[in-house]
Amino acid sequence: MKVLVTAKRVIDPYVKVRVKSDGTGVETANIKMTINPFCEIAVEQAVRMKEAGIVTEIVVVSIGTIQCQETIRTAMAMGADRGILVEMAEEAQPLAVAKLLKAIIDKEQPRLVIMGKQAIDDDSNQCGQMVAALLGWPQATHISNVTINGDSAEITREIDGGLEKLTVNLPAVVTADLRLNEPRYVTLPNIMKAKKKPLENIKPDALGVDVKPRLKTLKVEEPAKRSSGVKVADVKELVNKLKTEARVL
Amino acid sequence: MAVLVIAEHDGKQLKPGTTNTITAASKLGGDVTVLVVGHQCAEAGAAAAKVAGVAKVLVTDAPQYEGALAENVTAQVLSIAKNYSHIVAPATGMGKNFMPRVAAMLDVQQISDISSVVSADTFVRPTYAGNVMATVQSSDAIKVITVRATAFDPAAETGSAAVEALAAVPAAGLSKFNGQELTKSARPELTAARIIVSGGRGMGSAENFKILEPLADKLGAAVGASRAAVDSGFVPNDYQVGQTGKIVAPELYVAVGISGAIQHLAGMKDSKVIVAINKDAEAPIFSIASYWIVDDLFKVVPELVTELG
Numbered sequence: 001m002k003v004l005v006t007a008k009r010v011i012d013p014y015v016k017v018r019v020k021s022d023g024t025g026v027e028t029a030n031i032k033m034t035i036n037p038f039c040e041i042a043v044e045q046a047v048r049m050k051e052a053g054i055v056t057e058i059v060v061v062s063i064g065t066i067q068c069q070e071t072i073r074t075a076m077a078m079g080a081d082r083g084i085l086v087e088m089a090e091e092a093q094p095l096a097v098a099k100l101l102k103a104i105i106d107k108e109q110p111r112l113v114i115m116g117k118q119a120i121d122d123d124s125n126q127c128g129q130m131v132a133a134l135l136g137w138p139q140a141t142h143i144s145n146v147t148i149n150g151d152s153a154e155i156t157r158e159i160d161g162g163l164e165k166l167t168v169n170l171p172a173v174v175t176a177d178l179r180l181n182e183p184r185y186v187t188l189p190n191i192m193k194a195k196k197k198p199l200e201n202i203k204p205d206a207l208g209v210d211v212k213p214r215l216k217t218l219k220v221e222e223p224a225k226r227s228s229g230v231k232v233a234d235v236k237e238l239v240n241k242l243k244t245e246a247r248v249l
Numbered sequence: 250m251a252v253l254v255i256a257e258h259d260g261k262q263l264k265p266g267t268t269n270t271i272t273a274a275s276k277l278g279g280d281v282t283v284l285v286v287g288h289q290c291a292e293a294g295a296a297a298a299k300v301a302g303v304a305k306v307l308v309t310d311a312p313q314y315e316g317a318l319a320e321n322v323t324a325q326v327l328s329i330a331k332n333y334s335h336i337v338a339p340a341t342g343m344g345k346n347f348m349p350r351v352a353a354m355l356d357v358q359q360i361s362d363i364s365s366v367v368s369a370d371t372f373v374r375p376t377y378a379g380n381v382m383a384t385v386q387s388s389d390a391i392k393v394i395t396v397r398a399t400a401f402d403p404a405a406e407t408g409s410a411a412v413e414a415l416a417a418v419p420a421a422g423l424s425k426f427n428g429q430e431l432t433k434s435a436r437p438e439l440t441a442a443r444i445i446v447s448g449g450r451g452m453g454s455a456e457n458f459k460i461l462e463p464l465a466d467k468l469g470a471a472v473g474a475s476r477a478a479v480d481s482g483f484v485p486n487d488y489q490v491g492q493t494g495k496i497v498a499p500e501l502y503v504a505v506g507i508s509g510a511i512q513h514l515a516g517m518k519d520s521k522v523i524v525a526i527n528k529d530a531e532a533p534i535f536s537i538a539s540y541w542i543v544d545d546l547f548k549v550v551p552e553l554v555t556e557l558g
Binding site for chain 2: 248
């Protein structure tokens with residue numbers, strides 16, 4: 001079975017993000033970039049399924065600037081077989097990303113698409129669901145377990161009150177939550193091997209997709225700062241402050 | 250303009266978040282219709298009719314809506330979507346699951362997790378774990394929006410809207426709901442609690458995590474956790490507060506043994522009062538705390554229980 005996974009290049013989640021002084025976006029110059037953590041979990045899942053003999057080929061797709069090739073190479077070093085970069089200078093919004101992925105999926109015909117549940121930069125949590133909708137496929141979001149069972153997949157997903165069990169027909173789109181697995185560290189020999197794996201570079205035009213943004217960002221700003229707090233010496237002082245100053249008890 | 254809100258409910262009651270979403274919807278201008286989709290959900294429909302600002306409630310009651318499968322809920326919403334200028338749902342597990350599907354089928358770019366309504370087409374939404382607030386304007390004919398419930402007050406229960414039945418559309422037949430394993434607790438739900446006591450990696454073990462229970466009992470609080478505590482197996486996943494877990498904003502948030510990773514702060518930094526207990530004097534959580542104690546939590550927590558009487 002062929003699997004398609006996606007990998008978004010994002011600002012490293014441990015980096016403090018700064019808003020540009022003109023309010024048009026965030027600083028990205030000389031900032032450490034990485035594979036979106038949820039995409040990394042998606043790639044890891046595909047690789048584990050290949051190691052278990054369920055998956056025969058893993059195709060990894062990234063969408064963005066030429067630097068996204070690095071993100072694809074990371075996924076290949078983890079074990080993906082082949083990469084596709086849809087190269088575009090401007091950031092594609094989730095609907096455009098979903099349309100580009102649909103065009104690639106129509107051509108590649110995977111049985112399963114594994115994506116991260118959300119990108120930790122714009123926090124939209126939309127792409128997987130949108131891809132599934134455009135393909136007319138079932139979806140399982142926020143999954144913590146997937147087992148392939150012939151023409152369907154048994155799913156455990158994380159929901160607000162606990163866990164949910166689903167069966168989805170294949171082909172399907174699933175999106176990875178934190179507890180699906182713990183991604184491996186890439187090793188140097190595998191990084192070297194990844195450099196020799198095939199990586200195709202295509203443009204949105206070649207896929208016949210309109211990527212024009214539908215949302216216009218008018219401005220970005222930092223959230224209002226909290227007023228600074230105080231250190232208290234002991235529990236007595238704390239309870240006193242909560243009762244008389246904060247009045248929450 | 251006409252606004253459609255899709256309610257999240259358990260069949261009998263609206264889930265926390267839905268009434269806040271109705272408040273957000275009321276700011277868009279135009280009549281607000283609430284759609285209650287479910288199986289045996291007439292009571293939830295009646296509850297929605299009592300919410301202030303609601304003009305009409307549509308109830309679709311059919312067996313295929315048990316479990317609110319995204320494919321089936323989407324089909325139901327699409328059957329009436331064209332009648333509305335705005336389609337709105339809470340950015341909860343359910344809303345996050347089906348709404349992008351609705352948006353894609355309408356060829357609309359969804360606006361996720363809005364924290365403010367600027368005008369009928371312009372909204373503020375948090376990005377980068379709440380560290381960057383973006384003001385965005387939509388050019389789509391229909392606006393598909395999910396709402397960050399903590400950013401809006403819940404609507405009052407002073408309404409009396411008409412309730413109408415809406416015919417179910419055929420099930421998509423793409424997936425099957427096999428049940429839920431819900432964490433049973435007598436405590437308030439995290440997203441609705443007035444007070445939350447949360448534990449982090451500093452709790453050390455699942456056994457130690459239990460020392461928070463007497464404190465939560467004293468305060469009538471919900472119990473939450475950081476991702477580190479969930480990943481370490483101290484508590485189940487539904488305890489997680491953070492960027493990709495639950496977003497909470499209680500009156501009082503007590504962070505115990507939580508260092509304050511960016512993604513945790515993203516889920517709780519809008520709490521009114523934040524108390525942090527940590528033995529590390531440099532813990533980042535102190536930067537957003539209203540009050541903090543630098544000391545061993547295993548000493549402080551029992552003392553706090555005693556002090557509260």
